[in-house]
Amino acid sequence: MSIYVNLDEIIKKNNITSKELAELIGITEANLSILRSNKAKAIRFSTLNKLCKILQCEPGDILKYIDDNEEGEESEDE
Amino acid sequence: MLTKIFYHFYDYKKKPINLISCILLAIVLVILGLFNNYSTNESTFSRSERAIIIDITLYPFILISKLLKSLALASSTGNLIAIIILGLICALPLISYVSRCIITRKHFSLGSFTFNIILGAMIGIIIYYLINPSLISLPKELVEILKYEYVDDLIKKALDDFRKIFLWVLVIVLIQIIILYIIYNLININKNNLNLFKAAKYFLMFQRICYTILFIIAFFSLPGMFKNDLIGLINAEFGILHIFVLIIIKYSFLYLMTFLMLKVLRTIHDLLVNFTNEILFSVENVIILKKCSRLFLINAIASFTFQIIWNIYQFINKSNIPIEDLKFIVGFPYASLFLTLLFYLLALVMHQSYEIYTENSLTI
Numbered sequence: 474m475s476i477y478v479n480l481d482e483i484i485k486k487n488n489i490t491s492k493e494l495a496e497l498i499g500i501t502e503a504n505l506s507i508l509r510s511n512k513a514k515a516i517r518f519s520t521l522n523k524l525c526k527i528l529q530c531e532p533g534d535i536l537k538y539i540d541d542n543e544e545g546e547e548s549e550d551e
Numbered sequence: 552m553l554t555k556i557f558y559h560f561y562d563y564k565k566k567p568i569n570l571i572s573c574i575l576l577a578i579v580l581v582i583l584g585l586f587n588n589y590s591t592n593e594s595t596f597s598r599s600e601r602a603i604i605i606d607i608t609l610y611p612f613i614l615i616s617k618l619l620k621s622l623a624l625a626s627s628t629g630n631l632i633a634i635i636i637l638g639l640i641c642a643l644p645l646i647s648y649v650s651r652c653i654i655t656r657k658h659f660s661l662g663s664f665t666f667n668i669i670l671g672a673m674i675g676i677i678i679y680y681l682i683n684p685s686l687i688s689l690p691k692e693l694v695e696i697l698k699y700e701y702v703d704d705l706i707k708k709a710l711d712d713f714r715k716i717f718l719w720v721l722v723i724v725l726i727q728i729i730i731l732y733i734i735y736n737l738i739n740i741n742k743n744n745l746n747l748f749k750a751a752k753y754f755l756m757f758q759r760i761c762y763t764i765l766f767i768i769a770f771f772s773l774p775g776m777f778k779n780d781l782i783g784l785i786n787a788e789f790g791i792l793h794i795f796v797l798i799i800i801k802y803s804f805l806y807l808m809t810f811l812m813l814k815v816l817r818t819i820h821d822l823l824v825n826f827t828n829e830i831l832f833s834v835e836n837v838i839i840l841k842k843c844s845r846l847f848l849i850n851a852i853a854s855f856t857f858q859i860i861w862n863i864y865q866f867i868n869k870s871n872i873p874i875e876d877l878k879f880i881v882g883f884p885y886a887s888l889f890l891t892l893l894f895y896l897l898a899l900v901m902h903q904s905y906e907i908y909t910e911n912s913l914t915i
Binding site for chain 2: 500504505507508512513514515516517520
């Protein structure tokens with residue numbers, strides 16, 4: 474998938490643990506882990522809303538679009 | 552109760568003791584099937600299936616009635632014991648129902664209570680008539696009609712054995728009452744609470760009954776029919792070798808199809824167990840449904856191949872087989888093909904549902 478969840482960096486910046494974040498959003502730690510590891514198929518607006526509010530960021534900071542082909546070419550160049 | 556005993560054989564791959572008991576039961580059934588005297592020994596090859604089916608259906612009742620009759624005729628004490636045993640057999644469904652209600656602390660249902668009384672009474676009537684068959688008599692009006700010549704010979708022949716047919720009809724009615732009771736319970740559950748997982752328990756019971764019946768057919772009825780066909784073979788004037796080959800073809804395919812159906816029932820058992828454990832959306836269920844579809848397709852192909860081989864062999868050797876033993880079969884396996892399609896569609900629906908379920912569960 475081309476959409477990537479860039480939660481790890483923002484969590485580090487905000488100096489918050491996964492457990493605390495999960496509690497604040499109202500999801501389980503397991504689900505947060507699915508989100509962080511890019512295994513999630515979709516994200517609800519309500520979850521995104523809470524994430525932006527707690528982590529004080531824009532949706533664009535959390536979700537990133539990376540073209541799979543470009544990524545492949547870059548890795549080949551390296 | 553009988554189906555619960557058979558239930559342990561489903562896991563014969565898991566425990567060696569289950570496999571051993573399964574093989575032992577199959578051997579006992581084969582021996583009983585071979586030693587049972589069917590009333591159609593005089594007939595030739597493949598002409599006596601109807602009479603054998605009647606004999607097989609009545610067989611457990613005949614066994615009990617023979618035992619009771621010998622007890623009753625032995626002495627006055629034996630007679631008393633026989634009456635007590637007959638009473639106990641009649642009360643057995645009711646006793647098992649009441650004990651089940653007490654153990655599981657379920658409420659008494661008037662419907663189930665009446666059903667168990669009818670069940671016991673019908674079993675008692677069948678056994679009583681088998682002990683005293685002379686009690687079954689034809690109505691006078693029917694005897695008068697039979698004197699006329701226009702009555703078909705076939706009906707006359709059937710009425711020669713009317714006592715057996717009368718009892719057979721009673722057994723069929725008994726089986727139908729049991730099936731209707733299970734369906735009534737199933738509908739009743741769904742009326743109050745539409746719950747697939749609860750309904751699966753009833754389907755599991757159905758599946759167990761079907762498995763038991765098929766097991767008995769495979770290891771009791773088919774060997775009996777095979778024996779009967781071989782007896783008919785001895786009476787044949789010529790073409791014994793060809794008739795023997797035809798018998799072998801017939802029974803190999805019958806066993807192949809019975810084996811396939813047993814495998815289907817075992818696979819459905821796994822699916823129903825998953826449902827009772829409230830596992831609905833899983834890859835395993837999709838695989839199970841696809842497997843069932845495949846098995847029904849193989850069954851349809853086997854049935855079709857059997858007809859082709861059977862008819863071609865008879866056509867090639869028609870001059871060497873007695874005319875009365877020539878029997879061409881033409882039939883299309885609609886049921887198997889319909890079930891193939893149905894299970895394949897169910898597998899597709901289940902696959903789609905599984906994908907939606909996974910997507911939903913991965914939506915955070």
